[in-house]
Amino acid sequence: MNKFVSALCSLGFIAAASAQSSDIDAQHNQVKQQFAMLNLSVNAISEAPLDGLLQVFTNKGLFFTSKDGQYFIEGNIYDLTNKVLVNDEQMRPYIQQQVAANKSGTIEYKAKKEKYVINVFTDPSCGYCRKLHNEMKDYNDAGITVRYMAFPRGGLTSETYLQMQHIWCTKDSRGAMNAAKDGKNVKPAMCNNPVKTQYELGQSFGINGTPAIILPSGRLIPGYQPAKALLAQLQAE
Numbered sequence: 001m002n003k004f005v006s007a008l009c010s011l012g013f014i015a016a017a018s019a020q021s022s023d024i025d026a027q028h029n030q031v032k033q034q035f036a037m038l039n040l041s042v043n044a045i046s047e048a049p050l051d052g053l054l055q056v057f058t059n060k061g062l063f064f065t066s067k068d069g070q071y072f073i074e075g076n077i078y079d080l081t082n083k084v085l086v087n088d089e090q091m092r093p094y095i096q097q098q099v100a101a102n103k104s105g106t107i108e109y110k111a112k113k114e115k116y117v118i119n120v121f122t123d124p125s126c127g128y129c130r131k132l133h134n135e136m137k138d139y140n141d142a143g144i145t146v147r148y149m150a151f152p153r154g155g156l157t158s159e160t161y162l163q164m165q166h167i168w169c170t171k172d173s174r175g176a177m178n179a180a181k182d183g184k185n186v187k188p189a190m191c192n193n194p195v196k197t198q199y200e201l202g203q204s205f206g207i208n209g210t211p212a213i214i215l216p217s218g219r220l221i222p223g224y225q226p227a228k229a230l231l232a233q234l235q236a237e
Helices: 002-036 086-101 127-134 134-140 159-169 173-183 193-203 225-237
Strands: 044-049 053-058 062-067 106-109 117-124 144-150 212-216 220-222
Touching: 002 044, 002 053, 002 062, 002 173, 062 086, 086 220, 106 134, 106 173, 117 127, 117 159, 117 225, 127 134, 127 173, 134 144, 134 225, 144 193, 144 225, 159 173
Parallel strands: 117 144
Antiparallel strands: 044 053, 053 062, 106 144, 117 212, 212 220
């Protein structure tokens, strides 16, 4: 009898869990439909740290919404008790995961005595990107390996997008990057390349300018940082 009762309880638990999962799927599908009306493609949905809200990772960054998808929240949310930016805290694990999954397509400038690895979304036509590149020795001497990811600021119809494809497709991609950062022409070369994927990845992190630096923790730093200042931030992580 006890075994029979236990079996019934187990079946009831499974049925309840299945119904709950079905409700969540329906809820998420509704959110996806609502976001599609805003031309936002949903990559992932999870419970937000705020009661009654969902956090939605999209092709244009992180947003929050009511669970029925009716109310859309764009902007920063601060946790005043813990003194943290909620958007940043929730994005870090997502960014870490996505960067790790796309590391094979980067152009790397490796430090001989590597202590830290950063990923930098870059554009050869960007002034501060060139400044960062000109100081590559300083970063490497500080033990910081730099991995470049593509982010043509003008979008996928720009000349820079085409140039970045040439850079990534050239056998000596580092040499081509060096030339482009110096304002020199890069010899045309085409292949299957990650430039479009990396650009869209950057957009999904909420990036809209370069350079954009990703620390090992997944923290995003918009803009240029000199090696000394960047090293201090890495050490404080």
